[in-house]
Amino acid sequence: MKNKIVLITGASSGIGWATAEAFADQGANLILCGRRKERLEKLSQKLATKTLLLTFDVRDRKAVFESLGHLPKEWKNVDILINNAGNAHGLDPVQTANLDDWDAMIDGNVKGLMYVTKAILPNMLKSKKGHIINLGSIAGKEVYPNGNVYCSSKYAVDAFTQGLRIDLNPDGIKVSAIHPGLVHTEFSEVRFKGDQNRADKVYERIEALKAKDVADAILYIALAPAKVNIADLVLLPTRQANAYISNRK
Numbered sequence: 713m714k715n716k717i718v719l720i721t722g723a724s725s726g727i728g729w730a731t732a733e734a735f736a737d738q739g740a741n742l743i744l745c746g747r748r749k750e751r752l753e754k755l756s757q758k759l760a761t762k763t764l765l766l767t768f769d770v771r772d773r774k775a776v777f778e779s780l781g782h783l784p785k786e787w788k789n790v791d792i793l794i795n796n797a798g799n800a801h802g803l804d805p806v807q808t809a810n811l812d813d814w815d816a817m818i819d820g821n822v823k824g825l826m827y828v829t830k831a832i833l834p835n836m837l838k839s840k841k842g843h844i845i846n847l848g849s850i851a852g853k854e855v856y857p858n859g860n861v862y863c864s865s866k867y868a869v870d871a872f873t874q875g876l877r878i879d880l881n882p883d884g885i886k887v888s889a890i891h892p893g894l895v896h897t898e899f900s901e902v903r904f905k906g907d908q909n910r911a912d913k914v915y916e917r918i919e920a921l922k923a924k925d926v927a928d929a930i931l932y933i934a935l936a937p938a939k940v941n942i943a944d945l946v947l948l949p950t951r952q953a954n955a956y957i958s959n960r961k
């Protein structure tokens with residue numbers, strides 16, 4: 713991993729932040745992306761490795777291609793792309809759900825991930841190597857009540873990952889996905905629009921995964937030997953059986 717270039721979207725919080733720490737510990741140089749610049753700066757100051765900070769909204773196609781299409785020469789050859797940026801917005805039945813929430817999830821979790829991938833691919837194709845690791849979710853394997861559009865977005869990530877693996881098969885580029893269950897991050901705070909009480913309830917009476925648990929699994933995927941691709945990894949807290957059954961005793 714030493715001196716490899718690893719690009720992480722959504723590095724300003726949660727899983728992305730912990731993943732940056734895990735890869736920095738291995739000596740990787742990091743391109744850290746997110747919308748909150750001050751968070752990225754704070755993270756960068758903590759890391760004993762070279763970093764490049766990029767602030768853009770993954771939903772903004774022009775900004776994605778302007779930012780990632782003109783990387784400085786020494787950062788151009790991204791070895792590992794970790795497509796982590798994403799969130800849930802709301803937890804409502806289709807009948808009463810907010811359309812802006814739907815747009816945020818489809819535009820960010822799905823189209824944003826696709827734009828970033830497309831922007832990074834040309835140099836990987838040129839060098840005939842690289843690894844793309846997408847953050848799916850258990851919500852992309854099973855649909856849970858009121859998960860409708862968030863689940864749709866993560867099913868799309870799963871399908872896109874499989875399609876990308878097929879398309880890039882002749883090019884020697886690895887494509888993997890990791891699908892975590894419940895992880896204690898700012899995820900629920902964002903989903904419930906800052907309602908901390910409601911967010912805290914999601915993690916009550918259960919030992920959720922920590923961001924570091926997911927980061928360690930992402931590192932495991934990235935460190936597999938060249939001939940091995942960990943294509944699809946579902947990572948659950950032990951007390952969670954699937955997308956909607958958890959032991960909260």
Ligand code: NAP
Nearest residue numbers: 722724725726727746747748770797798849895897898899
């Ligand atoms: P988090 O703490 O809320 O972090 C989300 C990250 O994504 C932030 O760094 C945020 O950065 C970035 N992001 C969100 N929308 C963005 C946009 N439009 N443009 C650019 N960056 C954006 O949540 P997390 O739990 O770490 O989530 C990371 C990934 O894991 C997501 O894809 C999520 O769906 C997935 N996941 C989470 C869980 C869970 O239980 N927590 C389970 C399965 C999968 P800025 O706000 O600074 O832009």
